Amino acid sequence: MCMSRKDFATDEAWSRFLKFTIYKQRQAASCRKKNLRKSKQIGNIKELVSKLREENATAAADYLQELPEHVKQLISRMKNNKPSSPFPAHLKTFARSLHFHSPAAYEMVRQSFLKCLPCVETLNRWYCSKNYKPGVSEEIINHVSEMVHAELKKGKKPVFNLTFDEMGIKEWTKYCKQTNVLVTY
Incomplete structure (x- = not known):
C-alpha cells in the first residue's frame, strides 16, 4: 500500500x-x-x-x-546454586565481618556473587543464636583462657589486654526465633 x-x-x-x-x-x-x-x-x-x-x-x-579453600567453596556454591546447603565456617566468618564493616558493601558483594552469601536475616539469626546479654560473658572468658593455655603449651608467653567498657544501647524489641522470646534492649 x-x-x-x-x-x-x-x-x-x-x-x-x-x-x-x-x-x-x-x-x-x-x-x-x-x-x-x-x-x-x-x-x-x-x-x-x-x-x-x-x-x-x-x-x-x-x-x-591453586585457589584458597574458601574461594573454592564460594565458587562451588555459585555453580551449584543450592541455597539450602549449610554455610561453611569460612563463608560465615567472611559474611559476618563484611556485614559488620559495611552493610552496603555486603549487599553489593552478595548481588555480585549471585546471592551465594546469606541474606541479612540469616546473619541476624546467627547472631541471635548466641546468648549475648549484658555483663561479663563466661563463654568469652573461657575462650580467652583456652587461648592462653594453648599458647603456654607451645612455650610462648601470651600478652594481651582485656578491656571492659560501657556503652549505651538503643531501646528496641526484636523477636528471637531460637528462644521463641521477644527480646528488649
Missing part, C-alpha cells in the same frame, strides 16, 4: 506523516545495525571461548587448584 499527498486532507498532516515515516525507517535501520553488531560480537565470543577451551583447559584447571 503506497500513500500519496492526495490521501491527506492538509499539508500539515502530509508533513507529519513523512516525518513519522522517516523516523520509523531510521529506527528500523538502527535496530538492524544493533542486531548485526550483536551477532558479530556473539560470534567473536564463541570463537574466543572455543579457542580458550582448546588452549587453556589445563591452565584453568591448574589455576582453580
